[in-house]
Amino acid sequence: xxxxEYQAKQVLSAFGVAVPQxxxxxxxxxxxxxxxxxxxxxxxxKAQVHAGGRGKAGGIKLAKSSSEAKRVASxxxxxxxxxxxxxxxxxxxxxxxxxxxxRIARELYLGIVLDRAAESLAIIASTExxxxxxxxxxxxxxxxxxxxVDPTQxxxxxxxxxxGFGLGLxxxxxxxxxxxxxxxxxxxxEKDASQVEIxxxxxxxSGDLVALDAKLNFxxxxxxxxxxxxxxxxxxxxxxxxxxARKIDLAxxxxxxxxxxxxxxxxxxxxxxxxxxxxxxxxxxFLDAGGGADKEKVKEAFKIILRDxxxxxxxxxxxxxxxxxxxIAEGVVAAAGELGVKVPLxxxxxxxxxxxxxxxxxxxxxxxxxxxxxxxxxxxxxxAARGAKQ
Numbered sequence: 396x397x398x399x400e401y402q403a404k405q406v407l408s409a410f411g412v413a414v415p416q417x418x419x420x421x422x423x424x425x426x427x428x429x430x431x432x433x434x435x436x437x438x439x440x441k442a443q444v445h446a447g448g449r450g451k452a453g454g455i456k457l458a459k460s461s462s463e464a465k466r467v468a469s470x471x472x473x474x475x476x477x478x479x480x481x482x483x484x485x486x487x488x489x490x491x492x493x494x495x496x497x498r499i500a501r502e503l504y505l506g507i508v509l510d511r512a513a514e515s516l517a518i519i520a521s522t523e524x525x526x527x528x529x530x531x532x533x534x535x536x537x538x539x540x541x542x543x544v545d546p547t548q549x550x551x552x553x554x555x556x557x558x559g560f561g562l563g564l565x566x567x568x569x570x571x572x573x574x575x576x577x578x579x580x581x582x583x584x585e586k587d588a589s590q591v592e593i594x595x596x597x598x599x600x601s602g603d604l605v606a607l608d609a610k611l612n613f614x615x616x617x618x619x620x621x622x623x624x625x626x627x628x629x630x631x632x633x634x635x636x637x638x639x640a641r642k643i644d645l646a647x648x649x650x651x652x653x654x655x656x657x658x659x660x661x662x663x664x665x666x667x668x669x670x671x672x673x674x675x676x677x678x679x680x681f682l683d684a685g686g687g688a689d690k691e692k693v694k695e696a697f698k699i700i701l702r703d704x705x706x707x708x709x710x711x712x713x714x715x716x717x718x719x720x721x722x723i724a725e726g727v728v729a730a731a732g733e734l735g736v737k738v739p740l741x742x743x744x745x746x747x748x749x750x751x752x753x754x755x756x757x758x759x760x761x762x763x764x765x766x767x768x769x770x771x772x773x774x775x776x777x778x779a780a781r782g783a784k785q
Contacts (some may be wrong), residue, residue, distance in 0.1 A: 396613045398627045399443045401492040403609040406586070406624075410578040413605045417494035419443075426468030429493035430461035437496035440467045444486040445632040447527070447610070448478035454488065457496070464493060483651075489631060497605060502595035503562050504528060505576070507583045515543040516583065518576070520558045524595035550580040564598070571604045586624055587617035636680075636699050643695050645684060652677025654780050655700035655709040655738075657693070659684045659718055667712045670773035676780055679706050684718075693726025697734055708739045710776035712769070715746030724752035728759040739764065739779035743772040 398406070404414040418429035430438045438461075442454030449455050454476045458464035468491050477485035502524030510517040520540045523531045532539055540561035542554050555576050559569040575596075583591050590612035597607045618625040630638055640647035646661065650668075654676050658664040661683050668678045680703065684696055700709060713723045727742060743766040744752040756763050764779065766772035 396615055396618060396624070396628055397445045397632070398611050398613070398624075399445065399490075399492075399629065399632075400441060400609055401443060402627045403611040404606065406582065406611060406627075407578070407606055407609055410582045412575055412578040412582075413603060414609070415494050415497055415605060415607065417492050419490055420468060420493055421472070421490045423465045423469040423472065426472075426491055426493050427461045427465035430458060430464035433493065433495045435461045438464050439494045439496060440464055440471060441492045441494060442471050442474070442476055442488040443490045443492055444476055444481070444488055445629075446476070446478045446480040446486060448480060449476065452476050452478045454478075468493070486632065497597060497607060498600040499597045499607075500600045500602075501598040502607075503598065504531070504594045505558075505562075505579070505596045506590070506592040506594070507579055507588075508590050510543065513543055515545055516580075518542040518544060518554070518558060520561055522562060524597070526594075528592075528594070544580070546584070549584075550577060565602075567602055568598065568604065571602075575604045575606075582611075586621055587614045588612065589614050636702055640682070640696075640699050643692060645682060645692065645696055645699070647683075647699055648681040649703065650678050650680050651705075652679045653705045653707040654776050655679045655682075655703065655706040656712070657682050657684055657696045657700065657709065658712045659714065659723075663712060663714055666769065667710065667773070670769050671710070671776060674770075674773040674777040676773070676777035679703050684713075689722060690726040690729055693723060694730040694733065697727075697730040697736065701734065701736065701738075706738060708741065708776050708780035709736070710772055711740065711742040712772055713742075713744050713746075713752075715744065715749055715752075719748045720744040720746060720752030721748040721755060722752075724755040727763070728755060728761060731759075731761050731763075739782070741766055741772055741776045741779055743767070743769070 401419055408414050420426035420429050438458050440456050440458055442449050456467045458467045471488055471491055474488050475485040476488055504521040504524045506519045508517050521531055521538050523538050542557055544550055555573050559572045579591050592610040593606045595607050597605050613624050634649045636649055637647050654671050656667055656678050658667050664681055664683045671678045741764045764775050766775050
């Protein structure tokens with residue numbers, strides 16, 4: 396689960412991490428009042444959406460007075476912000492964070508992620524703050540420092556010093572880094588975070604370390620342990636289809652193609668997306684119906700898929716293990732009939748009761764294209780989508 400920058404900074408502050416003072420505003424008048432409360436001098440007005448690259452897209456602007464903060468907020472609020480992370484549709488800005496200006500001497504990068512391969516937490520640091528870390532990795536990999544932390548031992552002093560030396564901090568700043576990085580580490584572990592990113596981490600002209608921007612991501616599967624974190628969820632920032640799918644225990648992610656997919660099992664779903672791409676098509680979604688798929692869940696899955704107007708064909712790819720293929724077939728027939736599905740359907744059933752499932756489809760009288768192998772399923776779905784487009 397992602398949170399907004401202002402929420403991330405509230406969490407960081409609770410763990411002793413230094414952040415600039417700021418106030419939330421949902422109207423230009425509130426932004427003006429926020430700027431006045433912060434001293435009425437230089438403030439930064441920041442669009443609050445779940446995406447990076449806001450500054451380049453015009454979502455972060457400087458204001459040198461409270462009246463200018465009001466004007467700037469009026470320009471940002473309500474705009475549809477488009478960045479590489481929002482996609483072409485962009486995201487509507489509903490609130491802004493008005494933050495006190497900082498006297499910046501240096502901009503650095505500091506983050507913590509889970510390194511599953513190494514079975515450790517990885518602290519990532521770079522002197523190239525303010526840049527996308529992926530760009531730095533591609534252009535200047537030598538400027539990225541990675542320090543592995545064994546979660547059974549925790550963050551050790553020598554690891555903090557190694558990060559500090561790598562960032563070129565002096566002795567006084569090294570001491571401040573110990574507190575700053577210690578707070579980040581405690582937050583990561585105690586709140587079951589999956590990503591903590593401070594970009595930029597600024598060294599102020601007075602030598603302090605401050606999180607000028609912050610991105611936090613939390614493990615969805617651990618939210619039951621953290622009701623305070625779960626309360627930070629903003630449904631306005633999520634695809635309505637994904638929210639609807641979650642309510643009925645479906646895993647759905649919208650994509651930008653035109654072939655809708657309903658699959659059981661995340662691994663098979665990923666393989667299905669790959670096969671569609673390999674065959675020259677583009678999937679419209681990832682949808683994992685899970686092992687407990689039944690007639691009603693299949694129907695709801697179809698509803699969600701068909702909410703995407705770009706969908707020109709649907710591929711159902713089911714491997715019957717726990718789930719029975721005949722029950723899935725009944726669900727497909729019921730959904731296609733009740734919902735009046737007009738796009739071509741390609742269905743592949745393998746595993747438990749697959750023969751019975753295929754018989755149900757064949758007797759339905761519906762225009763359903765069967766497929767035996769994954770390759771056949773992908774090729775026929777792509778061909779169906781192209782035919783529907785023409």
